Amino acid sequence: MIAKEGFPFVLGSLAVFLVLVIFPVKLIIVVVAVFCAFCMWFFRDPERSIPPFKDVIVSPADGKVIEVFPIEHNGETVTKISIFMNVFNVHVNRMPITGKILSVRHMDGKFLPADKPEASYENEQNIIEIESEYGNITVKQIAGLIARRTVCYAKEGELLPIGDRLGIIKFSSRLEVFVPKGFDISLKNGDIVKAGESIIAKYAGA
Template structure:
């Protein structure tokens, strides 16, 4: 089994590992702390392969659903979740906008925090995906640009160190995910076509 890291993650792993090697001759304890940080960075920046569990709109993020209604779902990503975000449906990116803001806990008033807004045109209409920074998450990373054609489950970005994602369902889709459920990006079906 190979370990895949999210794009741009290598410096986050190499830096504490190099520090551990340099510090080792002077302090074994401090060197071990940096090795622990290295292990956490590898775990945090992992990017496993995912396969859809069925037809329908996929979760864009790993985590727990903290809000869900007929139109949108808010997924909170904890530090131990995979933080790579994925496209819920096939579509074309119509716009990408970054809005600055606070760095409060992501489970409270999330849209006051810095966030990106990705608008996607699917066969059933437009929907938005918002990547929200959290208290420790200071970096929202978006890998897509207007005009990009997305495949369902494709990697589109990541948020570092605790955060959240809000996604709306396009017209014609019925949200089936429920508050409190745990979901996985690119795997869990969160909405189905209306009959």
């Protein structure tokens, strides 16, 4: 007999043995190497040239703009900007503006395709509230059909500069930013943006 605690190790060893018997070792090495190379490429985190301006909001994500419209949020009229990240985009998210992290709230949900409008409300997500000198800004990290985990590096109470690393979403996903009144929006649906570099709004006054 085998103690039940040993089953995972025995079965795991048996699975590896069967793979080695069935498939050529060279093929396994190639597959593992390709997968390793893909992971290194996908989780790349390049440096970005942050705009040296005080009164702007930069894109918090790489990707394609799929929504830009006014919406009621937290009792105020703001502009909602949604960015879709496909598997080829850098998935590290950045601070859209200099500010203090008021809260980071995780919401469980579904895993609908991230480019669908309903994903904004129904999918699993992190809701990050940022206090800036121009008003509060909300950022949502939204999981998708393949992306099953959203990670926020920021902690409540931290003061972070514009363009600083905020978190990451694994594989294709969606990120939203809610821009308060007083900003002129400088993008439209279909635009391609880069996290920390692309200016998406400029402060014009209250």
